[in-house]
Amino acid sequence: MPRATITQVAALAGVSIASASRALNGQIASAETVEKVRRAAEELGYVADAAARSLKLGRTQQLAYAVADIGNPVYVEMMSAVERVVSDSGYRLVISSTGTASSSLDVVRDLGRGYVDGMILSPLRVTTELLQALVDVPVPVVMLGVASQGSGLDTVQADSVTGMRLAVDHLVAEGRRSIAFINGPVDTTPGRLRLQGFEEAMRDHPGIDSRTVIAADFTIAAGHRAALEVLETAEGFRPDAVVAANDLIGIGVLHAADDLGRTVPDDLAVTGMDNTELSRVARLGLTSVDLGAEERGRVAADLLLARIADPGRAAHTVTVAPSLVVRGSSRRAQPSLRAVAREDAV
Structure with a gap:
């Protein structure tokens, strides 16, 4: 017909x-x-006819959302918030995975093909080459992460440094005196900032013993391997708490503790970061720093739509404050279920 x-x-x-x-x-x-x-x-x-309409209006009515790992619950949470905002404005969301720096660069360069009207990008690694490509793209881009000063990019960022302080301060207040930090790769933006936050927090508690272990990735399996290393083989260091750089690593730590017969939270307190659904459904519940994933997604979508409507507007940088959600994996006593982040966000 x-x-x-x-x-x-x-x-x-x-x-x-x-x-x-x-x-x-x-x-x-x-x-x-x-x-x-x-x-x-x-x-x-x-x-x-969508193609004809795009030619007539000069727009595709499509926006891209590009992240390092579309299977990571924190990216899914941000994506859901982005989709709600842009769909209300008549846009369809196109999803891309950019696990490596070269993949991120390829996705950004592909924007020149004109298949979307704008992009929200959350790269793990931000290189000089990527930043230059972002400056040169013909469509608006909003960065979820940290861009260099003067890049001219709209940016929405978490405050991982303050988030790490919240986790460490909580563990010290719970009476923990030997804290291990299991981080992901430090050549990534979250790895670098979370290491900075942990080191700054430990300087505020000079009497607390600490050690940092770098996992191969921000995954459950990598967290499990790193936790076995620090819990079982670290000579002269027996942690009574572990701060995980994200919830996936935190779940891996819980599994390792169970493998080694370490009781959580009595023998070992564990905290994660991102406050994803995983932290809520884990046995006992995983204490986690909420970095405002949903809010970051919503703000990024709003900034992108505003940039499309007014390409000449000044660039905005928005930092979403963290909060600590305390659950059974770290709680001995009965502290407040939610501790608001310090106002002096870094």
């Missing part, structure tokens, strides 16, 4: 083709005309 055309819709509605087009595209038209055209389109089963 042939597709209904805009000409047929206009004829059935009793209006000009131009009026029908304006009504269907959300442009200026009277309420009466919009209603007549809508009823005619429904009766005929009219579906707009």
Whole structure:
């Protein structure tokens, strides 16, 4: 059966083709005309030609969301928030995975093909080459992460440094005196900032013994291997607490503790970071630093839409404050379930 055309819709509605087009595209038209055209389109089963509409409007009505690991719950949480905002504005979200620096660069360079009207990018590693490519792209880009000063990019970032302080301060207040930090790769943005936060926090507690172990990745399996290393083989160091750089590593730590017969939280307290769904469904519940993933996604989407509407607007950088959600993996006593981050965010 042939597709209904805009000409047929206009004829059935009793209006000009131009009026029908304006009504269907959300442009200026009277309420009466919009209603007549809508009823005619429904009766005929009219579906707009997306390609033709894109050529006419100069837009694809698609936006890209590119992250390092689309299976990581924190990225899924951000994606859901982004999708809610952009879909309300008539956009479809296209998802890309960028596990390596070269993959991120390829995705950014592909923006020149014109398949989307803008992108929200959350790269693990930010290189000089990537930043230059972001400056050169022909469509707006919002960075979820940390961009260099003067890059001119709209940026939404977590405060991992303060988040690490919240976790360490909580463990010390719980009476822990030997704290291991299991981080992901330090050549990544989260790895670098979370190491900085842990080291700064430990300087505030000079009487606490500490050790840092670098896991191969921000995954459950990598966290499990690193936890076995620090819990079983570290000579002269027996931690009574572990700070994990994210919830996936934290779950790996819980598994390792169980493998080694270490009771959580009596023998070993464990904290994660990101406050993903994993932390809520883990046995006992995993204490975790909430870095505001949903809020970061929402703000990033708002910034991208604002940039599309006004390409000449000044660049904005928004930092979302962290908070600590205390659960059974670290709680001996009964502290407050939520400790708000310090106001002096780094």
